[in-house]
Amino acid sequence: MPSAPGFLFLAFLWSCTCFHGTDSAAKLPPSVSIPQAYKPLFGQKMNVSCQGYTTYPSSGIIYWLANGTFVHDLYSEEEVLQEDTIEKANGTGLILRRSLIFRSFTTKDWCTTFECIVVDPSGLAQKTLTWETSDPADPKLNREKKPRKWECTCIGKGRMPS
Template sequence: MLGGAMALQPPSITILRMPAELPQPGESVTVSCEALSELPELTLLYWLENGFFVESLHPDGAVREGTVQEERQGSGLALRRDLHFSSFDKQHLHTNFTCVVLSPLGVDTREVRWPSQALAPVTGKSGGLG
């Protein structure tokens, strides 16, 4: 069978590695995004915050991207890029952080979903008698 260009798969995000528990304010937190691409040298892996490049919103580096790590995997290459929060802020829970992998073959995105207990604060309902 001849392997033509049609055989190449678009890139896909395989793993979004999150903290198991909700980060506490002030903690340093890392989220990892892993993607597979069959055209690694033409592939971009990056993070967006509310649709903007993270660096442009945080010149102080409070939220920053790590460098792209590459690892051979089968016929393609696994790419990984971390998103680092030097001091986690509650507002980050309501911010849309998106990992994007982009190549000439296509694009894939995955949104960060924080562990859910923080998004629904239990107020006044835990007393039992109300």
């Protein structure tokens, strides 16, 4: 019968050999990035891009959520759409890019929380889109070009300004 220290050493060697060949532990979790803040113009068409990275080229996905639900569920009349995903190989991973298209930016869009999500077998990464603008009614803010975050309150499905 093998001695306890010798047996433990053999078990350790076996575990290192068995798990050394799998690269799942070496894979990085997904990442996602969007610009810090967008300054929308009400009534204008606008595209917002999100970029993600996954080390799982065959199973990583990227998508947008609007108030925690799929964009097409909140915007059933297609006022806001997601473009198809663009994929580009990058070393051992994959760069994913997906844009939101706002046909005519509205108060509903301003008051909706948009999140870009990248998911793969190692986990999930997400970023929330931030809107910034100057209040056109405040000449001091316009002159100094200081951004102001507007607050919204929930009313029904969409969120409208308070």
